[in-house]
Amino acid sequence: MRTLAISLVGVLFFAPKLCAQDYRVLAQNLTQGGFLKAQAKNCQSYKIKEVNAEKAQAGHCTQDGFFIAGFSRDAGPTAELTINYKNGELLSKSLPIKQREYQIDRIEGVPQKTVTPPESVLTRIRQENGQIYAARNHFSEQTFFLTDFIWPAKGRISGVYGSQRYFNGTPKRPHYGLDIAAPKGDPVVAPANGIVRLAHPDMYYSGGTMILDHGYGFTSTFIHLSKLTVKEGQMVKQGDKIAEIGASGRATGPHLDWRINWYNVRLDPAYWVVEGGHKN
Numbered sequence: 001m002r003t004l005a006i007s008l009v010g011v012l013f014f015a016p017k018l019c020a021q022d023y024r025v026l027a028q029n030l031t032q033g034g035f036l037k038a039q040a041k042n043c044q045s046y047k048i049k050e051v052n053a054e055k056a057q058a059g060h061c062t063q064d065g066f067f068i069a070g071f072s073r074d075a076g077p078t079a080e081l082t083i084n085y086k087n088g089e090l091l092s093k094s095l096p097i098k099q100r101e102y103q104i105d106r107i108e109g110v111p112q113k114t115v116t117p118p119e120s121v122l123t124r125i126r127q128e129n130g131q132i133y134a135a136r137n138h139f140s141e142q143t144f145f146l147t148d149f150i151w152p153a154k155g156r157i158s159g160v161y162g163s164q165r166y167f168n169g170t171p172k173r174p175h176y177g178l179d180i181a182a183p184k185g186d187p188v189v190a191p192a193n194g195i196v197r198l199a200h201p202d203m204y205y206s207g208g209t210m211i212l213d214h215g216y217g218f219t220s221t222f223i224h225l226s227k228l229t230v231k232e233g234q235m236v237k238q239g240d241k242i243a244e245i246g247a248s249g250r251a252t253g254p255h256l257d258w259r260i261n262w263y264n265v266r267l268d269p270a271y272w273v274v275e276g277g278h279k280n
């Protein structure tokens with residue numbers, strides 16, 4: 001009884017202070033590959049620690065306190081959101097993360113050298129991975145990531161996020177993109193405003209590759225492109241043509257593979273496009 005009385009006093013004493021700091025959810029998809037978009041007044045930074053992850057992923061809130069927390073493909077059933085306020089206070093909340101079942105894709109007929117790369121290209125692959133890592137981990141203060149996204153290409157969805165892939169019978173990393181099948185040369189447009197952080201005409205695995213920086217660690221990656229029509233450092237607006245669809249790199253036919261990252265956390269682009277959005 002005595003313990004109860006003391007803890008009640010504790011709750012009454014601390015509760016108003018904690019309630020003063022909260023956040024407002026603007027949109028959310030609490031699932032693997034999903035996100036939480038919110039605003040917390042006087043928010044400085046935030047982080048997400050997935051229950052089964054080794055490390056937390058941290059981000060900065062915008063000047064107006066907006067932030068998006070993303071959840072990885074293999075996020076466990078709960079994730080801890082922590083918000084750091086400018087006055088030093090903290091708010092932690094455990095979020096339930098819905099577990100998904102991913103499909104299995106068996107893809108035959110890709111060039112065998114892209115399934116088991118020869119020794120001679122390993123240095124090249126490592127170097128290209130470094131360029132991709134640098135582009136995705138560049139911090140910039142644009143808030144384009146907060147706007148609604150549109151489809152970057154028009155066509156049939158031929159591959160989805162998360163699927164476990166076998167190339168020519170060999171198990172490989174899961175697929176993190178959304179594939180849109182369309183003829184070679186069809187336009188790829190910017191799904192949201194961004195700055196071109198990487199424009200590479202021919203990477204070993206991904207072929208023609210472009211990374212658009214939407215700000216605060218959020219990037220779009222477009223791969224297998226046949227042509228890039230904008231340059232690194234260039235600012236592009238939503239709907240601007242940035243590239244053409246192709247089948248370069250590890251691909252069996254022309255399609256756009258579009259990925260969204262929050263730094264190195266891979267998110268499902270399907271959750272980012274507004275229904276009925278982009279129509280060419």
Ligand SMILES: [Zn+2]
Pocket residue numbers: 159175177178179256257
């Ligand atoms: Zn793909």
